[in-house]
Amino acid sequence: MGKETNYEEQRVSIGSLVLESGKELEEVELAYERVGPKEAPVILVCHALTGNQYTVGRSEDGWWKGLIGHHKFVDTSEFQVITFNVLGGCNGSTGPLSLNPATNHPYQADFPFVSVRDMVHSQRRALEVLGIEHLHAVVGGSLGGMQVLEWGILYPDVMEHLVPLAVTPSLSAYGIAYNAISRYAITNDSEWKDGYYKHTHPPAAGLATARMIGMISYRTDEMFQKKFGRREIDKPEEHTEAAYDVESYLKYQGQKLVGRFDANSYLYLLKAMDHHDIARGRDSITPIQKIRANVLAISFKGDLIYPPKDLENIFCLERMARFYLVDTKYGHDGFLVEFDKWGPLIKEQLKEPSKI
Numbered sequence: 039m040g041k042e043t044n045y046e047e048q049r050v051s052i053g054s055l056v057l058e059s060g061k062e063l064e065e066v067e068l069a070y071e072r073v074g075p076k077e078a079p080v081i082l083v084c085h086a087l088t089g090n091q092y093t094v095g096r097s098e099d100g101w102w103k104g105l106i107g108h109h110k111f112v113d114t115s116e117f118q119v120i121t122f123n124v125l126g127g128c129n130g131s132t133g134p135l136s137l138n139p140a141t142n143h144p145y146q147a148d149f150p151f152v153s154v155r156d157m158v159h160s161q162r163r164a165l166e167v168l169g170i171e172h173l174h175a176v177v178g179g180s181l182g183g184m185q186v187l188e189w190g191i192l193y194p195d196v197m198e199h200l201v202p203l204a205v206t207p208s209l210s211a212y213g214i215a216y217n218a219i220s221r222y223a224i225t226n227d228s229e230w231k232d233g234y235y236k237h238t239h240p241p242a243a244g245l246a247t248a249r250m251i252g253m254i255s256y257r258t259d260e261m262f263q264k265k266f267g268r269r270e271i272d273k274p275e276e277h278t279e280a281a282y283d284v285e286s287y288l289k290y291q292g293q294k295l296v297g298r299f300d301a302n303s304y305l306y307l308l309k310a311m312d313h314h315d316i317a318r319g320r321d322s323i324t325p326i327q328k329i330r331a332n333v334l335a336i337s338f339k340g341d342l343i344y345p346p347k348d349l350e351n352i353f354c355l356e357r358m359a360r361f362y363l364v365d366t367k368y369g370h371d372g373f374l375v376e377f378d379k380w381g382p383l384i385k386e387q388l389k390e391p392s393k394i
Contacts, residue, residue: 044074044114044118045071047070049069049131050067050164050167050168052163052167053163054066055125057151058153058156059151061150063132063150066132067130067136068130068160068164069091069122069131070091071093071120073120074115074119075118078118079116079117080119081117081119081174081388082119082120083119084177084185085101085124085178086181086182087181088295088299089101090127091122091123094119105377106119111381112385112388113385117388120165122161124185124307125157126149126306128300133149133303134302136149146234151309153313154181157185158188158193162196171196172197173198174197175198175387175388176190176200176201176331177203178203180344180370183202183344186200186205187202191316191325194331199333199390201335201336202336203380205349207315208315208317209343210348213312216255217308220248223244223247224241227242227244227245228241229242229244230244230301242296245292245295245299246296247292249291250292256343256371257371260367261367264367265284266282266287269284270282270283271286332387332390335361335362336362336373337361338363338368339363339365339369340370341372343370346363350363362380362383366379
């Protein structure tokens with residue numbers, strides 16, 4: 039972790055939480071990572087589908103180590119950065135793996151559906167418990183970007199800056215379609231057992247397949263061709279054996295996720311993404327107009343799931359944000375790489391004077 043000294047990795051209890059559905063979760067906890075001086079302005083980072091609270095990391099590198107850290111674009115010597123594992127996740131926050139207080143057994147498929155707005159409300163409550171009332175910025179990509187948009191609409195006076203990356207105001211039919219195929223792979227795995235599978239026998243094949251499907255949608259055809267082409271690795275004798283480098287890569291990514299992620303959590307978070315629509319259930323006032331913070335909206339060229347024009351249009355029509363399209367071959371996954379291309383934009387944004 040380099041020179042990081044102000045590091046905290048804990049869970050915070052927020053009591054019971056009434057969800058959008060009207061159902062109530064009891065004894066809710068959120069796991070978090072907190073890096074940087076406690077007296078410094080707070081930046082909340084929201085993670086993506088298979089991410090977690092470890093943006094910086096202690097024992098191993100965090101998933102945004104190229105952006106956040108000592109003297110990096112988000113400088114943890116100037117800011118304290120907090121990331122929560124989302125509600126419904128599987129890295130310490132209350133989710134399908136957690137014990138249901140009513141039964142003293144893991145929730146598994148009894149866990150209620152949660153929305154992106156539920157995630158944001160739980161994070162707000164957790165920050166209050168931690169004694170944090172104001173945020174300098176809220177930053178996140180993909181599912182994290184969905185949370186960023188909802189933060190700005192639900193709590194417009196709480197933050198000075200919003201930085202949504204690789205996201206759109208609602209998930210497109212194309213994105214829902216990919217998620218539907220991923221769900222089908224998991225729920226038709228013989229080990230899924232309607233969501234009540236044994237920890238020792240999870241629906242590994244289904245989850246691995248879902249991950250492979252996701253990996254195809256996150257990158258561009260150009261990137262796959264450049265990275266793998268038609269490079270052969272073997273002359274297989276069985277259909278189950280990989281013949282090409284790209285096959286081996288996808289299988290590796292699938293198995294890697296199985297080793298660190300819960301299939302039920304994956305399903306619940308996919309459903310939250312499907313349900314995401316900032317206009318859903320709100321009045322005739324454009325939801326974006328409720329945002330008061332400075333906004334830097336960043337999209338990535340070739341993003342199949344979150345078309346850049348959708349993010350650009352909703353902010354630029356209102357003339358209320360800086361929009362930047364990153365030229366990249368990585369597509370949607372651009373928000374996890376090539377930090378030199380867009381990290382300076384965030385660094386500059388964090389210096390902008392507040393409008394609030």
